[in-house]
Amino acid sequence: MTSIVCKDLCKTFQQGDEVITGLDNVSITIEKGDFVCLSGPSGSGKTTLLNAMGGLDTPDSGEITIGRVRIDKLGKAALADIRLHNIGFVFQAYNLIPVLTARENVEFVMQVSGLDAEERSKRSYKILREVGLEGMENRRPAHLSGGQQQRVAVARAIVSQPTLVLADEPTANLDSVTSSQLMDLFVELNQHHNITFIIATHDLRVMKYAKRLIKMEDGKIISDEKQ
Amino acid sequence: MMTFQLSNTVIFILAWRNLWRNHRRTLIMLSAITVGVWAMIFMTALMRGMVDDMLLNGIRNLPGEVQIHHLQFLDDPGINNSITAPDAKLLKALQSPEVKAWTTRVRVPAVISSERDSRGITLLGVEPGREVQLGFDISSIIEGRFLTGNNDSGLVIGAKLAERLETRLGKRVVVMSQDPDNNIADRGFRVVGIYKAKMDSLEELNIYAGLTTVQKLLKLEDKVSEIAITGKDYRHVENWFSTIKLVAGQTVQTLPWYEIDKYLGSMLAMMDGFVLVWIIVIFLALSFGLVNTLVMAVFERTREIGLMQALGMRPNMILYQILVESFFLLSIGLLIGNALAIGTILPLQDGIDISVVAKGMEMMGSSSILYPALKLNDVLLANIIVITLGLLTSFLPAWHAASFDPVEALGKD
Incomplete structure (x- = not known):
């Protein structure tokens, strides 16, 4: 997996009688090891683009290629395999499985x-230590704070060493200190493990970490700058 | 294979923990499954016990599970349609371990007369010892005694017949029939015993005399009307019936009980069908609860299911997880239900007194004590139906969960 290429992506949603444009002819190439922030107001198409690149959503038209694989043509099972082996997700609302402990959540993927089991255990303890959750491995999500839960979600996203991490508003529910810690962790992983990060955000503090800042509005890319 | 095993582990963990997430709902559903399974097994055991009793009484009255007759005997049960006593080959076959008891009998229509009245009856010339082994209940003799040997010159009659003839123990009666030459054959007998049957009609119909005494009276020499044989289980007559039939040969008619009395035979088939319908009806009632439980569980976990899909779990694994959850629920319910059913049936093995409705039960050929019959096949049938149909029913919510769109599912609150 070297890069992500999106070509002429279009996506619309039906909301009652109204047709909402999610993506309007979006074309973009993201190189391996990039650290990209997608910014823009709510409804600008950040999450739709992120979901399309992650194979969670299919565009109405256009092409998405990850490495050499056209993922917009794949079925549900094949997309699940691509996500399982190549992509780590971090969502705004932590999204941990409540019946599993922190370690089990990390080991899930x-x-x-x-x-x-041995390799899983070794990796999960190591990554939880790295994200500062040593000693909390056996706690269930309900017994972790919001910041701790988000760290578990990050640990889960990177533990299987994906080539791409897609994060949707990862700091939205975190305080400034925890947000900085999380972004420092992302930068470290990007620099030391060459993991590509694409982060959808409208948090200015997060944008400062980006190597490349893409601004969106009404489903279109209005600027694409290297920082 | 390895991947599947590891995935299996996480699916089993998720299914088990999710089951206890809403423990109140799970416990209510478990109670429903438990009571349903208990009702399936317990009621089946009661019905099975009642039908068993009716069939055993019926077979005892035939008597025997297999009978050998003259080819025309069933159409014309007269003196001329007699057969010879078992030969050496048949005697050897009757020694088979699957044969529990056998006897020879003379059975002819006759007329019995007392000082007061006359009645048409069936005269049975029996071997008393073998007759008891075959099913004659010695405790049914309420006055006097049963016959003591083939040469016994006494007569055992039913209480109802004694009442009709206005005779009693120790009195003499005359029995009249026909010999093979169509001459009247009659002789006087002293009533040595009076029996009480479960059905009044039998008390009025059957009278018992010693086999040799009757053979002499009818000039039959060593001929008999029938050879009656009983095995260890009336359900498994086929195991030994064919051997007896082969040895007895084509010159006689060898029939199992369900062909001799087609009504009795149909009762067994009807009972098997009824058990199946009963179990399915209870299951249908259960299935609504089961589907509701799983639909609610899936509905509550829409977001999680979306998350698992987003993380790379294939739709078929989601489906599998919901089915495993259903399997756990059904298995626990079955385990408790089976234990409860067995636990309530075993203490009732000495019988349940239903004498309050004894008259009605007698009309159906059943006793006033009901013995629940716990059959492994019935228990297995209930378990197989609950598991199989339960999983099939669970397929709908499971398939629904597997077909979620991850983006939409993740957006649910």
Whole structure:
């Protein structure tokens, strides 16, 4: 997986009688190891673009290629495999599985992809230590703070060493200190593990970390700048 | 394979923990499954016990599970349609471990006369020892005694017949029939025993005398009307029936009980069908609760299911997870339901007194004590139906969950 290429992406949504434009002929190329922020007001198409690049949503038209794979043509199961092996997701609302402990949440993706128990355990303890959750491995999400939960979600997203991490408003529910810690962690992972990050945000503090800032409005890219 | 096993582990963990997430709902559903399974097994055991009793009484009255007759005997049960006593080959076959008891009998229509009245009856010349082994209940003798041997010159009659003839124990009666030459054959008998049958009609119909005494009276030499044989389980007559039929040969008619008395035979088939319908009806009532529970569980976890899909879990694994959850729920319900049913049936093995409705039960050929019959096949049938149909019913909510769109599911509150 070297890069993500989106070509002429269009996506509309029906909301009652109204047709909302999510993406309007969006074309973009993101290189491996990039650290990209998608910014723009609510409804500008950030999340829609993120979902399309992550194979969670299919565009009405246009092409998305990750590495050499055209993912806009793939079925549900094949898309699930692409997400499982290549992409890590961090959502705004933590989205942990409540019946699993922090460690089990982190191990979930590795377990589904078939990694053996010893390796899983080694990696999950290590990553939880790295995100500052040592000693909290066996706590369920309900017994973790918002910041801690988001760290578990980040740990889960990166533990299986994906080539791409897609984060949708990862700091929206975090205080400024925790936000900075999280962004420092993202930068470190980007620099040391060459993981590509694409972060949808309208938090100015987050945008400062980006190597490349893409601004969107009404489903269109209105600026694309390297920083 | 390895991946599947590891995925299995996480699916089992998720299914088990999700089951207890809303423990109140799970416990209510478990109670419903438990009571349903208990009702399936317990009621089936009661019905099975009642039908068993009716069938055993019926077979005892035939008597035997297999009978050998003259080819025309069933159409014309007269003296001329007699057969010879078992030969050496048949005697050897009757020694089979699957044969529990056998006897020979003379059975002819006759007329019995007392000082006061006459009645048409069936005269049975029996081997008393073998007759008891075959099913004659010695405790049914309410006055006097049963016959003591083939040469016993006494007569055992039913209480109802004694009442009709206005005779009693120790009195003499005359029994009249026909010999093979169509001559009148009659002789006087002293009433040595009076029996009480479960059905009044039998008390009025059957009278018992010693086999040799009756053979002499009818000039039958060693001929008999029938050879009656009983095995260890009336349901499994086929195991030994064919051997007996083969050895007995084509010159006689060898029939199992369900062909001799087609009504009795149909009762068994009807009972099997009824058990199946009963179990399915209870299951249908249960299935509404089961589907509702799973639909609610899926509905409450829409976001999580979307998350799992987003993280790379394939739709078929989501479906599998919901089915495993259903399997756990059904299995626990079955386990408790089975234990409860067995726990309530075993203490009732000595029978349930239903003498309040004894008259009605007698009309159906059943006793006033009901013995629940717990059959492994019935328990297995209930379990297989609950698991199989339960999983099939769960397929709908599971499929619904597997077909979620991850983006839409993640957007649900």
